[in-house]
Amino acid sequence: MGLIGEEKKPLAIFGVVAISLAAALVMQGNTSVELILFSILQYFATIGPVALGLGLTMIAREFDISVGSTMSVAGCIAVVASTSDPYLGAACGIGVGLLIGLSQGVLVTGLGLSSISVSLGFLITLAGFAYVVTGNMTIPLDHADVTSAINAPVLGIFSFRSIFAIACFAIASFIFLKTRAGVELIATGSDPTAAATAGVRTTRIVVIVFMISGGLSAAAGVFLTYGLSVASPSGLTDILVPAISAAIIGGVSLTGGRGTPIGIALGALTLCLLNAGLNALGVSPVAQQVVLAFVLFTVAVAAAPQLYRIIPQRS
Amino acid sequence: MAISTAQLSPISRLAVHNVTKRFGDITAIEDVSLSLERGEIRALCGGNGAGKSTLVKILTGVQAPTSGVIAVDGVSRAFRNPIDAQRAGLALVAQELSLAPDLSVHDNLWLGHADAPWQRRTAVGMERARASLAAVGLDNLSLNLKIAELSLAERQLIEIARGLIRNASMLILDEPTATLSEREIARVFDAVRALKKSGCTIIYITHRMGEVYELCDSVTVMRNGRIITTEAVKDIPRERLLELMIGRKLSDVYPPSDTNLGRVMLEVQHLQVPGAVEEFSVRVCAGEIVGIVGQIGSGSIETIRALAGLTHNATGDVCIDSKRLALGSAPVAASAGMRFVSEDRANEGIFLHMPARSNMISTRLSETSNGGFVRPRLLNRLAVGLARQVGFDIDRLGVTAGRLSGGNQQKLAIGRCADRVMTGVILMNEPTRGVDMGARAEIYQTLRRLCDEGNAVLLASTDLEEVVGLVDRVVTMRYGRVAGVHNRADASETTILAEITNAEMAA
Missing domain, CATH: 3.40.50.300 (P-loop containing nucleotide triphosphate hydrolases)
Structure with a gap:
């Protein structure tokens, strides 16, 4: 169970990508390893928490596609509310994220709605709301000290943001592997009816998972915005595709019940390595999309249930 | 002779006194009284709609009775939710298995336990998990195996073990052998007999005659929401019991x-x-x-x-x-x-979310459509004809298939095979x-x-x-x-x- 079983595939993919990246960098004669690792972890800090939140909803057999908009809105609200105190702004942003998650969870469980339609509604509404909050303008953050503190390297390759992301995964892994709550989450996604019959309060689990997803996306949005020192309503909606990709590469099943935080972390890191490697090699962003798509497709085909029909089996 | 266990001993392990449950104008069960002793295996028989599942829901705290009293060891109890029933020592081993396929044996045993610790695994918890597995004859099963890797019989036994880990001293088994083969059934029987020996009181719901005579001490027959009789198994001939259950002559x-x-x-x-x-x-x-x-x-x-x-x-x-x-x-x-009626009715047999009518004609669309357009009147006439042939109530053709009993769902599946040119x-x-x-x-x-x-x-x-x-x-x-x-x-x-x-x- 746990660490070794489910993460084999994402670990293998991660390994292949990491070795290819290292080989490419060596051949290129690139020596700024520390800088590359730093930038990898910075990107991880952006997509990691979002992928974790989204992945957890997928494990619970739901789907929170509003994560990008939540991130965007939380960042904008934090900057707008931070005029006197950046901590107050961050609290407001993350609070709004939790509230978004709570509303979605209650709508999904209370009214029996599909989480895709609910979170799609939120995705569109929140994207619009971000423009309202900012008055369709780019708003600068007036706390240069906060920005530099958030971006300052720690131990060479880390920053506040990446440490936060790593901490999120560590806590989530602990809950997942070691606590009753983790078991109940997997049970809910694995077979909701069976879990409810067994006595699990599946409604509560789903609501909490949506709140975690909203909260993590909001936190990632707030810290990224503080790091960039500017809030833009159009900024962060491109996060959805990388987040879903990270979850799927990380072994999260679209039918629920399968996947782990460590798997999601490996999935997110794989994307970060790809991104960093391709950037270092000077591949254009458009071509990067093609490479990413190829990796995703390979993962999907490798997991295809009917693959055995094509590959002849030895008896 | 009908036995009244309440008279034999002043305090029964589990007693149900005059329980009635109404949903609006519909009476699901009426004036139901039961009393069970320690170590007794009571068969509960009756057709679909007899009221067995309503009684089970009341006993396990899923529903509250409209009137009547449930008493455990002579103390009357009002279960507000399944947790209350669990704490009183009552556990249900559900017919539709309630195991999460992606979780391990250990995690499933503790899933939904009212007093489970916050940690996923504790030394005490694993010890109790092993003990409960041993009690149902699964001594050698690894706690780390996923449920998806187990046979149906093993899953059924784990359901029973879960009841034990909850300290249940009264178990309700709802058709535990419905999906098992003969040899696997023997394993479940062994486990049930061992539980009886340890003093467990068991309510055993079944459609199978053989199980009543092989396993149970007494039998209660329900029909139309009422108890028809409660007798010691040795006192009731097989044919008589069958006729009481179906309410008609056996030769039919x-x-x-x-x-x-x-x-x-x-x-x-x-x-x-x-x-x-x-x-x-x-x-x-x-x-x-x-x-x-x-x-x-x-x-x-x-x-x-x-x-x-x-x-x-x-x-x-x-x-x-x-x-x-x-x-x-x-x-x-x-x-x-070739016309196939699946063993897996819910997933392969019928469309649970569609009305009975659509299910009945779902393999006949080429006959009821013209140039791609469905002809509703012809379709309806065909559905009515098929319903008559398989004994399906034509007034219920508009009902969503998922709300029908297993028997009526199966009639729909067979109806699709009937009446061909x-x-x-x-x-x-x-x-x-x-x-x-x-x-x-x-x-x-x-x-x-x-x-x-x-x-x-x-x-x-x-x-x-x-x-x-x-x-x-x-x-x-x-x-x-x-x-x-x-x-x-x-x-x-x-x-x-x-x-x-x-x-x-x-x-």
């Missing part, structure tokens, strides 16, 4: 067989399915019902599925009405005259799984009538009583091969059972 259950067979409808030679069926040959004539019997893993279910075109890698010579059939495609098999072969797996006695009788009549109209029926069943009563010929299977063929006259439950388990006894 299995229709007489027809001796006039027609031409050969289905000829199967050297059917093979890799990993499941090694060699299967059979010949079925029009007007004949042939039953394949075997334990789970014997290949009986897989044989039927392969003939229905549902197995991509099946090989063999199959002729239907003297025409060669290519295996591996369900549409090809269907257009050749072209005769063919009806393939069925577990024709009456989860179907009550009353509806069973109607399904048997329908099958016999379909045969009389020139169809042939090939079915696989693990219910030996049904096989012996219904079919004209029995084919037994073991390890993917045919073990023997018997005519109805010389097939008895014991000879069949010996044949399908023979190899394992010798091993």
Whole structure:
């Protein structure tokens, strides 16, 4: 169970990508390893928490596609509310994220709605709301000290943001592997009816998972915005595709019940390595999309249930 | 003589006094009283709609009674939710298994426990998990295995073990053997007997006569929301119990067989399915019902599925009405005259979210449409005709299939096979799984009538009583091969059972 079983595939993919990246960098004669690792972890800090939140909803057999908009809105609200105190702004942003998650969870469980339609509604509404909050303008953050503190390297390759992301995964892994709550989450996604019959309060689990997803996306949005020192309503909606990709590469099943935080972390890191490697090699962003798509497709085909029909089996 | 255990001892382990449950104007159960002793196994029998599940829901705190009292050890209790019932020592082993397939044995045992610790694993918790597994005869099972890797019997035993880990001293088993083969049933029986010995009180819900007599001390029969009788099993003859359950004469259950067979409808030679069926040959004539019997893993279910075109890698010579059939495609098999009724009604048999009417005509759209447009009036007329043929209440054709009882759902599945211009072969797996006695009788009549109209029926069943009563010929299977063929006259439950388990006894 746990660490070794489910993460084999994402670990293998991660390994292949990491070795290819290292080989490419060596051949290129690139020596700024520390800088590359730093930038990898910075990107991880952006997509990691979002992928974790989204992945957890997928494990619970739901789907929170509003994560990008939540991130965007939380960042904008934090900057707008931070005029006197950046901590107050961050609290407001993350609070709004939790509230978004709570509303979605209650709508999904209370009214029996599909989480895709609910979170799609939120995705569109929140994207619009971000423009309202900012008055369709780019708003600068007036706390240069906060920005530099958030971006300052720690131990060479880390920053506040990446440490936060790593901490999120560590806590989530602990809950997942070691606590009753983790078991109940997997049970809910694995077979909701069976879990409810067994006595699990599946409604509560789903609501909490949506709140975690909203909260993590909001936190990632707030810290990224503080790091960039500017809030833009159009900024962060491109996060959805990388987040879903990270979850799927990380072994999260679209039918629920399968996947782990460590798997999601490996999935997110794989994307970060790809991104960093391709950037270092000077591949254009458009071509990067093609490479990413190829990796995703390979993962999907490798997991295809009917693959055995094509590959002849030895008896 | 009806026993009244309440009079034998002043305080019963579990007592139900005059419980009534109403939903609006509908009375689900009325004036139900029961009393059970420590270590008693009580069979609870009755058709669908008899009120068994309502009673179970009240006992397990899922629903509150409209009136009446439940008492445990003489103390009256009001369960507000399942947790209350769990704490009072009552646990339900549900018919639809309530295990999470992606979780380990250990995690499933503790899932939903009212007082589970916050940690996933503790030394004490693992110790108790092992003890509860040992109590149901699964001593050697690893706690780390995922449920998806276990057999159905093992899953059923784990459900029971979960009841034990909750310190349940009163277990309600809801048809625990419905999906098991004979040998697996024996394991469940052993576990239930061990529980009885340790003082557990057990309510055992079943449709199977044999289980009542083999396992239970007393039996309560319910019909139409009321208790018809409660008697000691040794005091009630088999035929009498059956008649009480179905509310009609026993001779009406299995229709007489027809001796006039027609031409050969289905000829199967050297059917093979890799990993499941090694060699299967059979010949079925029009007007004949042939039953394949075997334990789970014997290949009986897989044989039927392969003939229905549902197995991509099946090989063999199959002729239907003297025409060669290519295996591996369900549409090809269907257009050749194969009609399949699945063992997995919820997932493969019917469309749960669609009305009964749509289900009934779902294989007939080409007959009821013209140039791609469906003709509602023709469709309705066809659905009504089919409903009459299979004994389905035509006033309920508008009801969503998922809300119907197992028996009525199965009638829909069979209705799709009935009333064709072209005769063919009806393939069925577990024709009456989860179907009550009353509806069973109607399904048997329908099958016999379909045969009389020139169809042939090939079915696989693990219910030996049904096989012996219904079919004209029995084919037994073991390890993917045919073990023997018997005519109805010389097939008895014991000879069949010996044949399908023979190899394992010798091993």
